[in-house]
Amino acid sequence: MIGNPVTTRSEFAQNALGRTVPTMVNNKPQVPYLGVGQFRPHGKKAGPPLRSSSAYPENGDKRVADLETALRNAGLADGMVISSHHHLRDGDRVALLALEAAARLGAKDLTWFPSASFPSQKGAIELMESGVIDHIEGSLNGPLGDYCTQGKMRGMGVLRSHGGRWQAIQDGEVHIDIAIIAAPTADAFGNADGSHGKSACGSLGFALADSMYADRVIVVTDTLVPFPCIPWQIQGNNVDFVVAVDSIGDPAKIVSGTTEITRSPDRLRIAEWVARFLRESGIMRNGFSFQAGAGGIALAFVDYLRRFMKEDGVKARFVRGGSTRYLVELLQEGLTDYILDGQTFDLDGVKSIASDPRHVATSPFTSYNYHGKGNFASMVDAVVLGATEVDLQFNANVVTHSDGRLLHGIGGWQNCLAAGCTILALPSFRDRIPVIVNEVTTLTGPGELIDVVVTERGIAINPRRQDLLDRMKGSGLPIRPIEDIKKEVERICGGEPARPKRSRHPVAIVKWVDGTVLDTVWQVG
Amino acid sequence: MSSSNASVAIHAAEAGRWGEEIRSDLHVAIEPRDRGGLEITLESRVSPYYGDSILRQTRQVLEALGVKHARVAMHDEGALPFVIAARLETAARRSGVAVRGQALPEKTSLPAPSPRDRLRRSRLYLPGAEPKYFINAGLHAPDAIILDLEDSVHPSEKDAARVLVRNALRAVDFARCERMVRVNPLPLAMEDLSAVIPEAPDLVLLPKTEKPDQVREADRAIGELKAHHGLDRPVWLMPILESPLGIENAFAIATASANVVGLTIGLEDYTAELGVVKTAEGQESLYARARLVNVAKAAGIQAIDSVFADVADLEGLRRWAERSRALGFEGMGCIHPSQIPVVHEAFAPSQSEIEKALKIVAAFEEAERRGLGVVSLGSKMIDPPVVERARKLVARAKQTAEA
Numbered sequence: 053m054i055g056n057p058v059t060t061r062s063e064f065a066q067n068a069l070g071r072t073v074p075t076m077v078n079n080k081p082q083v084p085y086l087g088v089g090q091f092r093p094h095g096k097k098a099g100p101p102l103r104s105s106s107a108y109p110e111n112g113d114k115r116v117a118d119l120e121t122a123l124r125n126a127g128l129a130d131g132m133v134i135s136s137h138h139h140l141r142d143g144d145r146v147a148l149l150a151l152e153a154a155a156r157l158g159a160k161d162l163t164w165f166p167s168a169s170f171p172s173q174k175g176a177i178e179l180m181e182s183g184v185i186d187h188i189e190g191s192l193n194g195p196l197g198d199y200c201t202q203g204k205m206r207g208m209g210v211l212r213s214h215g216g217r218w219q220a221i222q223d224g225e226v227h228i229d230i231a232i233i234a235a236p237t238a239d240a241f242g243n244a245d246g247s248h249g250k251s252a253c254g255s256l257g258f259a260l261a262d263s264m265y266a267d268r269v270i271v272v273t274d275t276l277v278p279f280p281c282i283p284w285q286i287q288g289n290n291v292d293f294v295v296a297v298d299s300i301g302d303p304a305k306i307v308s309g310t311t312e313i314t315r316s317p318d319r320l321r322i323a324e325w326v327a328r329f330l331r332e333s334g335i336m337r338n339g340f341s342f343q344a345g346a347g348g349i350a351l352a353f354v355d356y357l358r359r360f361m362k363e364d365g366v367k368a369r370f371v372r373g374g375s376t377r378y379l380v381e382l383l384q385e386g387l388t389d390y391i392l393d394g395q396t397f398d399l400d401g402v403k404s405i406a407s408d409p410r411h412v413a414t415s416p417f418t419s420y421n422y423h424g425k426g427n428f429a430s431m432v433d434a435v436v437l438g439a440t441e442v443d444l445q446f447n448a449n450v451v452t453h454s455d456g457r458l459l460h461g462i463g464g465w466q467n468c469l470a471a472g473c474t475i476l477a478l479p480s481f482r483d484r485i486p487v488i489v490n491e492v493t494t495l496t497g498p499g500e501l502i503d504v505v506v507t508e509r510g511i512a513i514n515p516r517r518q519d520l521l522d523r524m525k526g527s528g529l530p531i532r533p534i535e536d537i538k539k540e541v542e543r544i545c546g547g548e549p550a551r552p553k554r555s556r557h558p559v560a561i562v563k564w565v566d567g568t569v570l571d572t573v574w575q576v577g
Numbered sequence: 578m579s580s581s582n583a584s585v586a587i588h589a590a591e592a593g594r595w596g597e598e599i600r601s602d603l604h605v606a607i608e609p610r611d612r613g614g615l616e617i618t619l620e621s622r623v624s625p626y627y628g629d630s631i632l633r634q635t636r637q638v639l640e641a642l643g644v645k646h647a648r649v650a651m652h653d654e655g656a657l658p659f660v661i662a663a664r665l666e667t668a669a670r671r672s673g674v675a676v677r678g679q680a681l682p683e684k685t686s687l688p689a690p691s692p693r694d695r696l697r698r699s700r701l702y703l704p705g706a707e708p709k710y711f712i713n714a715g716l717h718a719p720d721a722i723i724l725d726l727e728d729s730v731h732p733s734e735k736d737a738a739r740v741l742v743r744n745a746l747r748a749v750d751f752a753r754c755e756r757m758v759r760v761n762p763l764p765l766a767m768e769d770l771s772a773v774i775p776e777a778p779d780l781v782l783l784p785k786t787e788k789p790d791q792v793r794e795a796d797r798a799i800g801e802l803k804a805h806h807g808l809d810r811p812v813w814l815m816p817i818l819e820s821p822l823g824i825e826n827a828f829a830i831a832t833a834s835a836n837v838v839g840l841t842i843g844l845e846d847y848t849a850e851l852g853v854v855k856t857a858e859g860q861e862s863l864y865a866r867a868r869l870v871n872v873a874k875a876a877g878i879q880a881i882d883s884v885f886a887d888v889a890d891l892e893g894l895r896r897w898a899e900r901s902r903a904l905g906f907e908g909m910g911c912i913h914p915s916q917i918p919v920v921h922e923a924f925a926p927s928q929s930e931i932e933k934a935l936k937i938v939a940a941f942e943e944a945e946r947r948g949l950g951v952v953s954l955g956s957k958m959i960d961p962p963v964v965e966r967a968r969k970l971v972a973r974a975k976q977t978a979e980a
Contacts, residue, residue, distance in 0.1 A: 483655025
């Protein structure tokens with residue numbers, strides 16, 4: 053095993069929720085989590101170097117022959133931070149192509165800073181083994197997650213929410229040397245769009261900060277159009293080089309042909325209860341807003357809510373994507389005025405965002421960035437989220453399995469907790485493993501922001517939300533103390549689960565939306 | 578392999594399933610040996626949480642079965658304790674190494690005995706060899722669950738299903754559901770009954786019943802088992818008529834035992850024997866179903882319809898169930914939880930029916946109070962059978978509201 057020279061020097065502190073967190077990570081000092089809204093940033097935003105148009109072709113043609121040329125021209129050097137976005141999801145080819153090109157140019161000790169990583173990018177492991185990549189800052193799951201959790205990565209993983217990534221770039225916490233932006237359509241000037249082209253993925257919002265703050269920006273496309281590329285989600289005025297390739301990814305894995313509602317009766321029951329909760333609590337009313345992801349329960353929830361909205365003659369002002377067919381249908385049926393989309397999950401979503409002006413591509417700046425003058429996540433009335441664990445204080449874990457192995461990225465999950473009513477929709481146990489625990493393995497969201505937990509065995513309302521408890525009095529829904537549901541599940545599962553042993557070696561940290569350190573992921577196995 | 582027990586051939590055996598697609602089950606391979614004690618290996622995705630618990634339970638179960646020396650290899654897919662016990666017991670019995678009978682899981686509290694005429698609008702079939710559906714079945718609130726040992730269980734898995742269903746009756750909380758078991762036809766039914774009756778099912782479904790003697794034989798066996806195990810609560814019977822002969826003998830079957838509380842029909846076998854195609858309209862089985870309803874009423878028991886096989890077609894189910902109620906049936910089978918609310922709605926009296934019935938009952942009571950011989954509502958005179966029907970409907974509406 054490769055040693056971990058950085059973390060062995062780590063010192064630890066207890067943060068405001070009693071979690072043990074390192075005070076130095078990858079040679080950068082860290083602020084332990086101080087509580088919701090307690091950390092106040094100061095100073096000025098970071099910015100890229102000033103450039104002159106005289107350094108760029110007057111005819112606007114910034115094309116270079118290939119990625120290697122682009123990287124060389126961008127001044128690739130050892131230790132640089134290379135960023136990429138994940139709008140192409142598991143179908144992305146560009147990030148690995150770029151990192152492999154960097155390897156051929158002899159680069160070492162790079163930090164790869166994706167907005168999220170996917171299983172198909174497991175080739176990054178070889179690049180870490182050979183020393184091209186030092187560490188990854190971004191979500192880690194599948195093989196990359198295992199590599200990190202097993203302590204094999206040299207530097208420490210840093211997990212951030214989508215909003216936290218914007219915040220980190222904007223605050224200068226992470227400086228991107230070279231941004232690689234895969235673009236389904238682009239012109240030679242670097243204007244780029246995600247909603248058209250053979251590899252269309254919808255929004256390109258996750259790449260926006262990279263385009264604005266990186267020293268050098270490389271746009272990679274497989275559909276080059278004559279200037280102007282409209283809409284220019286990414287502005288060519290921020291772009292240094294354009295590379296045309298045959299294919300930026302596998303369209304079948306970029307968006308699913310169709311997103312499917314869960315067929316599990318238990319999950320459908322959860323979804324129906326969430327929708328009924330919104331209806332009976334009065335949150336579902338004219339002009340309201342909500343957000344739900346693309347998981348099976350969330351999709352089924354949207355389907356139930358749509359039925360109730362029609363029955364009650366209620367219309368939403370906006371719904372927040374991840375968009376899917378189900379949200380698009382709401383828009384088409386006039387049940388919402390707008391879809392504010394962060395990412396686009398299926399073909400119907402892509403088609404809609406490309407053709408309907410009421411389906412709007414947004415970025416983490418407008419939706420999630422905590423170090424701004426507000427963001428619209430806190431204006432959403434209700435959000436429905438998943439989690440792997442939730443504890444008796446309503447703290448939740450979304451990044452690791454209960455045994456501490458990295459499972460998935462934070463995504464927008466932390467940012468969404470700002471909504472008026474945050475609902476976790478979860479089966480009460482999975483494969484005999486209870487979801488409600490005494491203390492979550494990895495703290496990802498503070499319980500004070502989590503209002504309701506809906507399981508197939510009952511609904512627990514956070515005692516901090518007396519208003520919701522009052523509003524649900526007399527409801528036909530099974531509102532129960534969270535402790536009750538926990539006990540029932542433990543009776544079924546054969547007692548309280550044992551707590552897996554955890555090591556003393558940190559392998560990654562979980563950042564809060566303000567850049568402070570919320571928790572530590574420890575080495576497993 | 579040598580054997581320490583001359584009368585039973587001892588050999589390696591296995592039970593349960595594992596693999597990518599399998600959930601909530603456990604595969605056990607037992608290799609008996611002469612000495613060396615127990616050597617247990619466990620692979621499980623829940624090892625960090627329940628690994629010790631599974632190993633402890635394994636030792637307890639094997640001790641209860643009298644297994645002293647064996648290699649035991651387990652692949653667990655998140656099985657709950659009652660499933661683990663069942664799979665271990667089945668493997669040990671199959672290997673011939675279990676010298677004692679049973680290893681029963683912890684008992685959940687037994688629900689109250691089931692009233693003879695309780696509401697039986699819906700009964701959800703649960704394949705007896707598939708443990709993953711058991712635990713949440715009660716949440717979907719059918720009036721009954723059926724733990725099936727018959728058609729959903731492959732002949733080679735009958736022994737495993739019997740143990741699993743027995744453990745489920747004992748350990749799983751099925752909420753307010755009536756707990757039914759569908760046994761195999763005689764003579765296999767005898768083994769099924771020996772296994773499940775000690776765990777007090779509320780009702781036994783007797784498939785492919787054609788003659789009253791079959792009911793009497795099962796009833797006698799249940800009576801003896803109840804006496805033997807000191808079980809003092811009813812185990813009702815519901816024969817399933819699945820052939821033209823069964824339909825012809827329906828009244829004799831319905832009255833074969835005082836424990837028969839309902840008759841139901843199996844349309845797959847019936848239409849096959851009739852040589853006709855089973856349709857979503859059910860025209861081809863109209864005679865059989867109408868006759869079954871008539872017989873049931875004549876015998877003073879419930880008439881329960883078959884199942885609707887197309888899970889995706891809830892509209893078709895609704896139409897079927899509404900027609901079924903119009904024929905006089907009081908409930909039907911469900912093969913997916915999504916069918917339950919549709920069936921409940923279809924078999925519930927409508928609001929206007931209830932209101933009308935309440936008015937009739939009130940008019941009758943008013944007439945009685947005033948000593949009038951004739952009951953009238955508005956300008957209409959009401960016959961005694963109309964009053965009787967209205968009373969039944971009100972009673973049923975009350976039952977439904979309480980369910």
